[in-house]
Amino acid sequence: MKRIVMTGGGTAGHVTPNIALIPRLKKLGYDIHYIGTEKGIERKLIEKEGIPYHVINAGKLRRYLDVKNLTDAFRITHGFMQSLALISRLKPNIVFSKGGFVSSPVVWGAWMNRVPIVIHESDITPGLANKIAIPFAKKVCYTFPETGKYISEDKGVLTGIPVRDSLFFGEKKMGKEICGFNDEKPIILIIGGSLGSQVINRNIRANIKTILKSFQVCHICGKGNIDKNYEGIKGYKQFEYVREELSHLFAMADLIISRAGATVLYEILALKRPNILIPLSKKASRGDQILNAESFKKQGLSHVIMEENLNSELLLEGIKKVYKNRSAYINAMNLNRAGSGIDNVIKVIQKFSK
Template sequence: MKKRKIIMTGGGSAGHVTPNLALVPKLIELGYEIQYIGTKDGIERSIIKNANIKYNAISSGKLRRYFDIKNFTDPFKVLKGVVEAIRIIKKEKPNVVFSKGGFVSVPVVIAAHFCRVPAIAHESDMTPGLANRLAAPYCTKVCVTFPESIQHIKGNKAVLTGTPIRRELLNGKKIIGIKLCKFSDLSKPILFVIGGSLGAKVINDTIRSCLDLLLRHYNVIHICGKGNLDVALNNKEGYAEFEYVNEELPHLMNAADFVISRAGANVIFELLTLRKPNILIPLSKKSSRGDQILNAASFEKNGYSLVIEEENLNDQLIINSLEKLSTDKKIYIDAMTNSPIKNGVDNIIDIIVKYSTDN
């Protein structure tokens, strides 16, 4: 039997890459040869190379919702990326292309369409991002995470699958997480704070502003983003600060009793899967298209999360919200335990297999 081949794509942030990695172990088990198409200097390159997956680089312009002089030149980069992706696809002859979004995915999905290779996309957020909106007409199917998302995908292409969760996240060890942080007072619960792969200044600043008060009641793990470490806090008892974590993340998340996070779809579904009582601080509409606000509202409505709007964030609100989260901890855990939303790996793999077999 001829070995099936898949080309994966997605980039611009870790959130457009790590869900692809969640599918890799199952694809390998099924005998797929896996390659990746990304940009020459995007975050996806180092992540994919560390996973020992063959990486193909193409040109790609950034997709912007605001005026920038580069908006006049970047379309030509996208066209160049399409040509480069067509060349790669014709050479490698994949059975299927899988896209996780981000600006690099658009030329790859368009190229797959021209090469008559089925393209499956995945949208994590409730409403499609710009890249997936542009790519959707060229896709065979679009996997979605929220039931509400189906209405936003035209052409009967949407399939409700949930979002893929990495195996290693489910296998994290609390004791390893505690050792990584060198916490000495284990009588205090652990608060895990993360603002996304690039960090979040408003969250970092607020946590540091009320850190002494937090440390009276919690051990604190703080993922602050690249270049955002505060060396003055290095030796603070009960406080562990990291720029970015990869292999350590499953252990740190499993060590956590409570979590403060942005509301990107990947991380909130990881929190749901791990049943971690959480406070979500979605990115405001001033600096986003509002997808995190919708994600957070859905989780709050279903009883999985407590939400603080970024504009209202302050020290006292953090403290009060954590007190409420602690008091109602069992209520949040029970709601997450009873959630009908499950790990989407198997559902997405079924779609990939169906269309790569038909091809």
């Protein structure tokens, strides 16, 4: 039996593609282990999959000067030593890294133990953790065609992003029952990312009375972001985070408003849902979501509103425009050849499993 160690964390986008691969890896007979942090979102998500989870320390990698860089350097060093020992004990045939701060020490530990490493990059430009890890990898799988210019041809391979099979089995009726919705109005699904978005939450709630005149709204607002002042409003349902029921909520959605992380973009694309993207601004990120959103906009797959421009007028106009022209967006998605990257990524993993 071959053994694989998977890693990646910090946000759901660094974990859900790994989760998408797990059922296929199990069918192929892989013994799967996961390395993550003690309190990261990856632990909560992975432990539900029933695979061994190993904890290491991790520090944040920053592109700017900060006194925390000193203390985090010790955490990273400790994480590396823990990873070195773990990889030595587990003796995997391969390590698969999805990125995030926890992944770098794991990659270094695997390289020191001469274990082959495969990395997956979701966004158009590689994140800092992946940039640091790429020199140690045998292969780098990537999602967007534009990413090829940032990775050497001998290492890079366009695979797409793994999309969970379970998302394709959602039931519209079940989604409506979960939310208490009826058949009288179409439904908007709001996805603010695993941590939620204060900007999106604030704009949706400020305009909820107007939106509810024409739509019902399912709002995934992030941990700790449920507003009790809006509970009990007919046609409006709030969730902090959704996992098992997400396929049903996708199935019932006539329109989706979302951040622009690569994972959710390709889930929306695979499920052919008209959408409005509000990418995280450069003030709070390295700008990867903006590039992702622009790519989808150029392909006619999405309507984009920049976070710094978001207001009631643009939000309501965008909803009206996308819903009115939903057939055109769906047709563009049907013509797009990108789908789930599970098969492509699995081929790379099998090829380099020593």
